[in-house]
Amino acid sequence: MATFAGTPTLNDQRGDMRHRDNSMIRSETYSRPAQLATEDVPKPALSSIISVHDFEDVARQSFSEKAFAFYSSAATDLVSHNADLMCQRKLLLRPKVLRNVKDVTTKRSILGSDSSAPFFFSPAAMATLAHEEGELAVARACGNEGIIQMVSSNASYPLADIVHAGKPGQPFFLQLYVNSDRSKTEDLLLSAEKLGIKAILLTVDAPVPGKREADERIAAGNVSAAISGAVATNDKRGGGLGRGMGKYIDSTLCWEDLAWIKRVSGLPLVLKGIQTASDARKAVKFGAEGILLSNHGGRSLDTTQPAMMTLLELHKCAPEVFAHLEVYVDGGFTRGTDILKAIALGATAVGIGRPWLYALTYGQEGVEHLCDILKDELIISMKLSGITDVDEAHPGMVNTAGLEPLVRDGEDHPWIRWQPKARL
Numbered sequence: 001m002a003t004f005a006g007t008p009t010l011n012d013q014r015g016d017m018r019h020r021d022n023s024m025i026r027s028e029t030y031s032r033p034a035q036l037a038t039e040d041v042p043k044p045a046l047s048s049i050i051s052v053h054d055f056e057d058v059a060r061q062s063f064s065e066k067a068f069a070f071y072s073s074a075a076t077d078l079v080s081h082n083a084d085l086m087c088q089r090k091l092l093l094r095p096k097v098l099r100n101v102k103d104v105t106t107k108r109s110i111l112g113s114d115s116s117a118p119f120f121f122s123p124a125a126m127a128t129l130a131h132e133e134g135e136l137a138v139a140r141a142c143g144n145e146g147i148i149q150m151v152s153s154n155a156s157y158p159l160a161d162i163v164h165a166g167k168p169g170q171p172f173f174l175q176l177y178v179n180s181d182r183s184k185t186e187d188l189l190l191s192a193e194k195l196g197i198k199a200i201l202l203t204v205d206a207p208v209p210g211k212r213e214a215d216e217r218i219a220a221g222n223v224s225a226a227i228s229g230a231v232a233t234n235d236k237r238g239g240g241l242g243r244g245m246g247k248y249i250d251s252t253l254c255w256e257d258l259a260w261i262k263r264v265s266g267l268p269l270v271l272k273g274i275q276t277a278s279d280a281r282k283a284v285k286f287g288a289e290g291i292l293l294s295n296h297g298g299r300s301l302d303t304t305q306p307a308m309m310t311l312l313e314l315h316k317c318a319p320e321v322f323a324h325l326e327v328y329v330d331g332g333f334t335r336g337t338d339i340l341k342a343i344a345l346g347a348t349a350v351g352i353g354r355p356w357l358y359a360l361t362y363g364q365e366g367v368e369h370l371c372d373i374l375k376d377e378l379i380i381s382m383k384l385s386g387i388t389d390v391d392e393a394h395p396g397m398v399n400t401a402g403l404e405p406l407v408r409d410g411e412d413h414p415w416i417r418w419q420p421k422a423r424l
């Protein structure tokens with residue numbers, strides 16, 4: 001076990017960390033098709049669910065094996081996914097006592113849209129695998145809870161249906177994968193603007209899908225995404241839904257294309273998947289209004305660093321970016337304390353991914369319950385830390401020493417001077 005005094009590593013804090021996923025070579029595929037949401041499976045009463053982890057346990061039992069593999073899986077050896085979770089535990093809170101903490105507010109403005117708490121739902125594909133009402137149920141829950149839903153380009157329902165399921169004026173962001181047929185992306189952007197979408201969240205860390213073996217090992221079944229029109233199929237590499245549905249993504253996309261997306265949509269642009277301080281600087285230069293620091297929940301390039309480390313890297317190497325755009329983080333956020341630490345370290349808001357998919361096994365009510373759990377944990381954490389408003393959270397509240405030796409302080413390697421002949 002690492003000690004807090006010793007040189008930290010990210011993967012040694014819990015004995016049960018998986019060094020690869022639990023999937024194994026099997027010749028058969030499953031009889032329960034991936035498309036089937038699992039209304040029929042008995043579940044514990046929602047009132048007995050008191051943490052994000054409880055939702056995951058129920059989802060593991062109640063989803064089809066394919067759905068759970070798709071949602072829970074991460075790339076190759078799960079290093080980044082485990083690191084996301086570990087990272088939160090390396091950051092320690094430093095509470096102040098004897099303050100009047102009776103009344104607390106968790107409200108935040110996220111790119112000008114009101115949110116009842118400093119978290120939002122990160123985009124995730126194919127919510128009907130969890131519940132037949134999928135993203136519609138999430139939209140209703142977000143409307144009731146005052147939370148922003150980031151709708152995936154690979155959502156199960158059409159964008160208009162999702163927006164109309166919400167309340168009038170309810171804020172939504174649209175996550176974008178640019179289609180190799182760019183006219184399709186232009187059509188989507190124009191419809192997003194007409195539907196009152198508040199911002200475009202362009203995913204930049206997945207020009208190709210990551211290799212998620214648990215997902216690959218189970219046949220894809222008949223799954224298609226409504227917004228992108230993508231259909232997943234099986235081939236010699238496996239049955240990965242993520243890979244199958246990502247085939248339309250334009251891997252030629254580059255910085256110069258951002259102006260086109262901004263011009264066509266007329267909407268603020270957030271880049272999702274920024275992982276270095278130098279790319280954060282570029283995001284400012286190319287006119288992004290926000291960046292979501294993310295390693296895609298460990299699902300894209302394995303062994304990338306967690307967003308919280310990138311957040312620290314930004315403070316160290318490119319502190320000026322915080323003055324120019326909003327900074328969000330996601331990956332491995334399961335507790336109110338995790339959210340509080342990110343806000344204290346300068347994030348405007350935190351993205352929640354897998355937990356909302358797991359909560360969706362209970363439909364709209366489950367997603368509302370998840371919001372309540374996270375808000376409740378955040379409020380308790382704020383009160384126990386001695387603050388009453390999220391705007392009061394500041395870096396001094398967090399002991400970051402457990403991560404500091406791992407945070408890079410520049411673009412170049414600190415001491416290797418060798419350079420390749422060609423360098424971008």
Ligand SMILES: Cc1cc2nc3c(=O)[nH]c(=O)nc-3n(C[C@H](O)[C@H](O)[C@H](O)COP(=O)(O)O)c2cc1C
Nearest residue numbers: 071122123124125152203296297331332352353354
């Ligand atoms: C099942 C699943 C599907 C996802 N689909 C998308 C997607 O369509 N677009 C995208 O940008 N990110 C996608 N993500 C990544 C999430 O937006 C987010 O970055 C990640 O889930 C955060 O990590 P967490 O699950 O540990 O909270 C997906 C994640 C999961 C788990």
